[in-house]
Amino acid sequence: MIITRYIEDLGKDTPVLKTDFLIVGTGIAGLFTALKASQHGQVIVATKKHIDDSNTGLAQGGIAAAVHEEDSPFLHLEDTLEAGAGLCNIEAVDVLVREGPDRVRELIAAGAQFDMKNGAISLAREGAHSKARILHAADTTGAAIRGALVEKCKLNSGIEIREDQFLLDILTDEDNCECFGALFFDAKKGERVIYSARAVIIATGGAGQIYKHTTNPDVATGDGMSACFRAGCRLTDMEFFQFHPTVLYGHESQRFLISEAVRGEGAILYNGEGERFMKRYHSLLELAPRDIVSRAIWNELQNTEKPYVYLDMTVIPDGPARFPNIHRTCLERGVDITREYVPVSPAAHFIMGGIGTNTNGETSIRGLYACGEAAC
Incomplete structure (x- = not known):
């Protein structure tokens, strides 16, 4: 060439x-x-x-880092290797999980402010993580x-x-x-x-x-x-390009992300028939690794005339307070996350x-x- x-x-x-x-x-x-x-x-x-x-x-x-006393870099490494399906560079993953907590502390020292709860950093859970470790x-x-x-x-x-x-x-x-x-x-x-x-x-x-x-x-x-x-x-x-599974459906090229954190807070995926379909694909349901959730949604879309599935955020207690940006943007697009399901589909996210x-x-x-x- x-x-x-x-x-x-x-x-x-x-x-x-x-x-x-x-x-x-x-x-x-x-x-x-x-x-x-x-x-x-x-x-x-x-x-x-x-x-x-x-x-x-x-x-x-x-941002994921093992900063809680009940978490550890080793557990983070295990989760990452499991989600990586045998394709991870173990040396690189080891550097990521071991040095991650210190880099987060440096971000905090630089002025980054994360949500707090009861005097400690509030940690959320996202897909493929066995612990709540998302600042x-x-x-x-x-x-x-x-x-x-x-x-x-x-x-x-x-x-x-x-x-x-x-x-x-x-x-x-x-x-x-x-x-x-x-x-x-x-x-x-x-x-x-x-x-x-x-x-x-x-x-x-x-x-x-x-x-x-x-x-x-x-x-x-x-x-x-x-x-x-x-x-x-x-x-x-x-050849490895990550597709985020839950992106607000629309006709524009750049689409609005619906954070994986909403599924960590309990949001549920339904297909066009109103079925909670992730139980047929993975034991972690909506918190399966992103590639699995994206493929599951794609499979579901092959059996329907609709180009999207539904994400139910109404089950999240005080969702607008936890996700104000998502709430505001969805309202601008005509969707009230406190009353309606959000139409989502996968989109290219990270190479x-x-x-x-x-x-x-x-x-x-x-x-x-x-x-x-x-x-x-």
Whole structure:
């Protein structure tokens, strides 16, 4: 297969900006990395549109970590491996569950505020988890985390955030062995610009926009993955794309997520015949792993003329208080979650594959790293 190395030519008059660390993307992965990197040098964070444009701000349910005394990283690991159906990278899962609690504490120290109950962090349960271990901020957890990190980065004199920077190419030596920076299109100035850096970290998120229906914003087009691929990086497990089972049905391309946390609070799925169908697919019912619930819904839709199933949130005590964003958005779409079933269907949500890295985020090219959804 022939792959074009560069999609843009480098002009001799192309302006060059130098920094120690170049981070591409302003989701939780990029912003958290920026704060860490700023302890070791100057940082430029480049983002395709606005600093708030990422999947992070749309995340609702919460963040999973074994922070409760009755939970443990080992139990979290067991749950993850079970849900992964034998396909998980055990080393990566081990890092995730062991280091997760400390990273959550760092988010709290950075200003992220999670819901509290009786003086302790309120923990919810989601699909495939045997314990309640989901820290949340109502049903806008991602926005709460992003807001705290954005504020922290803006106050950090060692971090410069540059918006409207579209990633074009990763710049390497002739043998694609070492990375020296990246080429961007500056949409504000209408010109190309080179960022030269000791290390480049790709945190550009996912690629949900390749699908007709997705929960992802319009910036999720896989730019970082494709640029790294053209530079010679390996892409891994690209066939694995997670479809979230419960997305508010509509005719728009970007659809509104109905958090898995609502099923953790007791919401029930019914098919067009009014049958609670998940009992035929998995012992965990509505809290089965997402791939199982999504396939179950797809199977049910093959036997009906309706393009959706129903999610009953009326059974959740004080649902509007627990899920104010979902309640408000559903009302805007003509559905009252306190009285009516919510029409839902699966939609593309999260790419499990991405730029091949080790557990330190290193790619096959020296000086080039990847993290967050863009990495694998």
